[in-house]
Amino acid sequence: MKLVAVDIRQAASAADIVYDALRKAIIEGDLAEGENLRQDQIAQMFNTSRIPVREALSRLEQHGLITTERYKGAVVAGLSIEEIDEIFEFRALVEAEVMRLAVPNLDQDTLAEARRHCAQFALETGSARWGEINRSFHYSLYAASKRPYYLQIVRTSLDRIDRYLRAQLTLTNGVIRANREHEAILAACLQGDAELASRLTRDHVLDAGRSLVAFLKDQRT
Amino acid sequence: MKLVAVDIRQAASAADIVYDALRKAIIEGDLAEGENLRQDQIAQMFNTSRIPVREALSRLEQHGLITTERYKGAVVAGLSIEEIDEIFEFRALVEAEVMRLAVPNLDQDTLAEARRHCAQFALETGSARWGEINRSFHYSLYAASKRPYYLQIVRTSLDRIDRYLRAQLTLTNGVIRANREHEAILAACLQGDAELASRLTRDHVLDAGRSLVAFLKDQRT
DNA sequence: GATAGGAATATTGGATCCAATATACAATAT
């Protein structure tokens, strides 16, 4: 018997599909902050009932991507400047540590992959994919840390501010700076200098945060 | 008109109540790891239908407290030694930073409250409340950091291992050591020495982790 | 014209019902 076995346990439920789609839409900024999420409307869009939608919304709320009020419904969560600042500060702490832990485990394949993402980031001109490639670059390195719990935290904290990060990359000249910093991080990794890579990662995140906060402070006046 | 105004928006839904109860039961170890969670059974216990139960289970899964498999149901999540180790390492990183950020903001009232919790921890003989008082002690100090996002992360990571931490406190002589360490942290806070308080917090968490891992390695052979 | 009150509508939360899947167990064949 020759057939490719798939693990059927991971078949996605309707709630999973709705959750993934909404998460993506929020992260990428397709759903604006403050926008109402009507259960009925979403259910119709996915050709399903409200039950899986409610489950998806409940999950999104747990991750802070939406806020809900009883009998009033869900809206895409917004963040204050202070909250954004805090999340960037937190990310700097955790991602710097993850980078430090990753460096000793980096092998040639991983480094090659990271270099690919880095190059791709520099080449990409459309804003749509910067956020995604940026993630891929960092994740490819972080994965070597072999710290699944840390990575999950990194993912959820990135989720919260990704929308703003994309705006920052696009609207300021963040891409040029980000690319320069990516190359520096990659160079440190190639040299096996964990401390340097960690410090550069920390600065990279804090830089982006500062730039974003400045941008938003200007915009929100 | 004289009455205490309550914000009715935060009235708990059935799903909230079920979620809180299950979370508490898992954290406190009343539900053993691997135990099945039948929707129908839980619904009957709370005099409700399965809908709110399903929502509660979905939320618990997002926080890693249970694992579910499609059409098979939910079980209380267990952690491997490696996972426990990783979470303690992570907590050490984050809680040390939170402590560092908290010290400059500590005022007399907060310190008095922390001292109360610390004393209460030393006096308590029954194992049941150690976990709770331990949390209260640390949270009372952490709150001064004014970093709600960090605190939420600390809470969820503590949730994951609280069950094991309680076992460690109870079954080894962890309480004596923990209490000594609490007093040292408190002293550092009173002196306003953020670096010291941070380092002691880090060691406190790592100590507990090492002790727990040693205990579990022995037990799980 | 502005405002308070109330009916009509929309929306959410929860209960019940049905379909899909898993599990337990009996029946049958080897």
Added chain:
DNA sequence: ATATTGTATATTGGATCCAATATTCCTATC
């Protein structure tokens, strides 16, 4: 006796229905 198949039961996921609450809009009153 053991393994395999089929069937009954249990359980979950999703759809539909009902109740509780919020929102809208209309009307009456000043």
